[in-house]
Amino acid sequence: MSFNKIDDKNNEKPNNPHKILIFGYSNQDMIKFESLFKNIGENNFVFLNKSNLSQKVYDIINSNNITESNTSNEDFPNIPFILLSGFSHKEIMNFFNFIKENNFPKPLVALLTKTNKSWFLKDLIKDVYQEHTIMKNKKINTSI
Template sequence: MKENKEYILAYGFAGKLLDALSAVTKKEKVGLVLIGDQELDQIVEDLLLKDEESFTEVISSADSYELELEHLLFVNFTQESLMHFIDKLKAEGISVPYKALLTEHNRKWFLRDLIEANRQEHLFVKLYHSSKNVLKIAVDVYATSKDAPLLAAMDNLQQQIEAVEMQGEMPAEEEANFFEKLRLSYNSLAERLNTLMMDS
């Protein structure tokens, strides 16, 4: 593996999005390696460049991919260089919600499993932020409605949010359990809010 050179394993990129990604990587002097469906069931470590391999300037990609998403795996990046590169992507209008930094842990995973874990993590974070936002709306509605079922739903969602915040990093099965509890609490509060807002 190239120890010092920062590079990205990119899955699912085609067309203008690939052109934009390629332009940013060239400008930032970051290597770009495209991977496709044939690599999904390989171990991440086996996809890493070996010392004698180099980055190619020829960019080609599939017209379509099995997984309908884009994923970036950042190799040899520090946290600081990762954030810098993500800022450069955003400045060019490139948003990739599914991404990971190569670690000693995830390098032993199948690429498909890593992408799925990133997808689940993204959904969890999105639900967490949506839950906090709906709670703020509910506080305002409760101030005028004093609706007891709304207050109960708010308390339940607040407890789930606090449970997630206290938990931190967790195994996938436990995370799925927390996600489901948070989702149910979110839906319960959203339903009650919708009912109250339609009645008013």
């Protein structure tokens, strides 16, 4: 499986760099990600940690050298989070299948947008988490 498969019906990719940012997973999961990504030829992934939370999303996406800041974010939770940049719709669906098939903890997922690319990583994760919580609560309330 490759995330670069082209879907004849939807092969449009955004004009953003093709990259996967990964945050909040255990060391064991990161090793598994790295191994599986290399097996399918995906090499545009970056593992992030709490020292990257105070960086702007687009700076991380555009950088080949991720710098770690000295800003303390120790109290920030390790929420499994993945940001996809430059993926077509079909590649996104393939990625979700990849996560499910390989039994990774289900992440919060965001796509790089014009709006969120200027945000700090921690603000994007918080925003996606809040949206997830609202949707989860809404689903629970409608099923009662």
